[in-house]
Amino acid sequence: MARMRIGLAQLNPIVGDIEGNTRRVREMIERGADSKIDLIVFTELVITGYPPKDLVLREQFVDRNIKAVNDLAEQSRYGPTAVVGFVDRNKENKGASLYNAAAVLMDGRIATIAHKSLLPTYDVFDEHRYFEPAESTTHFELSVDGRIHRIGVTICEDAWTDESCFAGRRYRRQPVAVLGNAGVDLVINLSASPFVVGKQMYREALIANHAKSIHRPVLLVNQVGGNDELLFDGASFVCDAAGKTVHRAAAFREELSIVELVEAGNCHGTLNAYPENIASIREALVIGTRDYVRKCGFENVVLGLSGGIDSAVTCAIAVEALGADNVLGVSMPSRYSSDHSVTDALALANALGIEIRTIEIHQMHTALENELASHFEGLPPGIAEENIQARIRGNILMALSNKFGRLLLTTGNKSEIAVGYCTLYGDMCGGLAVISDLPKTTVYDLARHINAHAEREIIPQSTIEKPPSAELRHDQHDQQTLPPYDMLDAILHHYVELDESVEDIIAIGIDEQTVRRIARLVDTNEYKRKQMATGLKITSRAFGVGRRMPIAAKF
């Protein structure tokens, strides 16, 4: 019986680092050769890293990525056949347009090149900005022990829709279906499919449907690691011809895993468990934080610790990502700070084993108030006075960041960023917003999970239990300004993630006045989010490149 051994190479490329990425592709191919595999499949645009964004508009960038693939091809004489994602030029118009492509490297040459047919241009994706769609599908033949295997090549979105999406549309047909009709033995898919909570189940169901409808196994290799706001979870997998997941690689780490195709439609592999939802969020934020910090060239980070839940969770993630020695916490109490704001911050630092410094803001606060007193005379105190304190803290944290070369982490959650319950240039200061896509209720869930996962109290119980407060005036509490967080998060889910109208949200039974007020807050705070730090995306709709709202607007 003819067997084919296939390697699924899920790498964590650095965007733009053509030389480094290519070197690691080469190492993986060599490891694959040692493991006697016949075919090794890499991820989408592995040579450039995904998404390369406007780097692909640079001629030299495309030149160098093509040269890298040609070099790899020469070295393919003795190793397994390799399928590698890269940016290809359209030769028909002298390179005036580009393709998102996969090169099949075999016997010392490029045997064929497949181009992506369906170009996602929604949410965080801009592929029509860069690429031209393929006109037709591509497959290649691979001879193993005298038997010829016909292997169809697809790239990410090509397999992301089923036939039903094409009804009434004017696109060409579904690429996997076309390959099935062409009689291939196997379809492979090179992916860079960003993590969203719960998405892996959807991915596997989708690929299972393809496999069942063409009666052939389908293999998907997914990128791993964080690139700016996008997190990739790996968890590459194979569905057999019956649509059963017979192989699943590890989630959230680099791996070369191997699956064996034993006869048409049957495969042997290894089934790694995919983490539960809340654990997947933790792992996604950990890899996203580690990769952003390291890929930006930093070793360590600094963040403010208020004793509250947001900074506590952010800090715990940072420690898991970078190690306790690389995280510095700063407590900055003011005249409005409660005692527990300091004690809870110290307890957290102690539990995590990180250094914490205390810097009083009283003197600076007074100096600023004195200087502004004559200008503010006769006006009641309000938001302006509250923000001043948050901005003094931002100034201190940035001074420490600049002085010691530590990246500043910002700690805002999705609920407060949505309604603008945060200070621009104050607590919004920082290079990376670790939990900016977590609604406040999820932040609490994650805090409890962090303690359960560690089997000890990392996030102080008092931090979890006390009512949340910005502590920018006496006896301030979030719920003086905002509705209860479970109601707020429900409204935001419908309004931001599902893009539903105010009327639709009222119709599901939430208080009309509250819905209207929150929707208006979301709309009018677009200007703050315009200037927010890069935030790690974990939901289907995060603030950032996937949500492009006008600022000077009225609706």
Add this chain to the structure above:
Amino acid sequence: MARMRIGLAQLNPIVGDIEGNTRRVREMIERGADSKIDLIVFTELVITGYPPKDLVLREQFVDRNIKAVNDLAEQSRYGPTAVVGFVDRNKENKGASLYNAAAVLMDGRIATIAHKSLLPTYDVFDEHRYFEPAESTTHFELSVDGRIHRIGVTICEDAWTDESCFAGRRYRRQPVAVLGNAGVDLVINLSASPFVVGKQMYREALIANHAKSIHRPVLLVNQVGGNDELLFDGASFVCDAAGKTVHRAAAFREELSIVELVEAGNCHGTLNAYPENIASIREALVIGTRDYVRKCGFENVVLGLSGGIDSAVTCAIAVEALGADNVLGVSMPSRYSSDHSVTDALALANALGIEIRTIEIHQMHTALENELASHFEGLPPGIAEENIQARIRGNILMALSNKFGRLLLTTGNKSEIAVGYCTLYGDMCGGLAVISDLPKTTVYDLARHINAHAEREIIPQSTIEKPPSAELRHDQHDQQTLPPYDMLDAILHHYVELDESVEDIIAIGIDEQTVRRIARLVDTNEYKRKQMATGLKITSRAFGVGRRMPIAAKF
């Protein structure tokens, strides 16, 4: 002889304000009826304002814009035929996809709807994100005094390319050429074509070529006003069948202008002069500032005045846009400020007739230094200490902004933003970056132009002549850190605007070490620009939505 009178209605819509925009369309139609015109042509997506961005993903938003067009149609019974840009649903797939569309309103109904064929998805444009391309072109028939005119309808990008762009591409044919072949008498184009210095000449040459190649007049109506970073200059125009511009509306203001088609190919109109390059920049920044401030709901602004050229030019633009009464300047001298930093700021405020306040930062600076002293002990002073001062100024300006409800203008130029010669959360604070797309050399040109245009010294001569300095340490000058601005701006033009490689720029004869250093500064300061304010775009490539670079990257 059959004459047809056509109104070119260049409006300044507010993005998302369907009700307000529709009301103004109706008013224009009524004015057109008073002027006995036969046809009135509006701009691209005039009902929603361009660009509506992700608002079009909201079902209710699309519903309301369609209802607005239906209401306008009913009222078209007695007025001229009107062509109105809006978002249409694809009825074939039950609205699962959308079109960028133009409705022809005639005799109380929608006579026909044209869809945009070519969807720009480059630079600042994301139309593939929202719309599906038309499969075919559309024209309609209009009877005037018993003669039938066949009028082809195109939308912006449909006329933005000539036939040569389609060689080797797989797109359908050039829409204007297709309409020419179909024998139309006139082609109209509904545009929202953003201002770029010198672009009008290119626009008119392009449309002239279309007119000549189809031997028919072509009429283009362009949006006017600022919507976030995009500025629209109006200057709608008509080329006759010989390709001659026979009509040009005013630039940078709303207008209903009228052209008369006297016989096939001949037209009578009015030729407004288009402003010279430097004047066009001034007018673009003025309308962009006014519209951003007003469309965001603000009446007035505040900005820091350092005595330097950037804040002086920004302030002069703000006064022209909003009036002297609506602009507040703030001088914030420190221990490192020169005497002229205060005197030049006062002279500027005096020349412009605006209020200026002086707030010393010495006390706050000392308080912050004292608090950080123990943490910074033994380390030489550097960037961290410099940034602290800029961030204290940012805090003061934001306090005034918050307290008095004034939008804060930020004053950085393109050269310093490119290389990161600016302080995040310091001088980068603000809602609108007025001159962020002007290289420093252009800022000087504009300063001289402002004085020449006013026929008096608005920007103090001393501000124009003194060597630029951030004044964040003793005897600091920009040229201690940066190359001369003419060399810096030349490098940036090639590297940022033309996306050329370091090697190409060295090859044109600029010092290799300088080119490499500047390119590296541009790359490593992407994180600052991620958080910059909305900046008004005047070049072919501005920082902002038209330039999408990864941050955690290596190339």
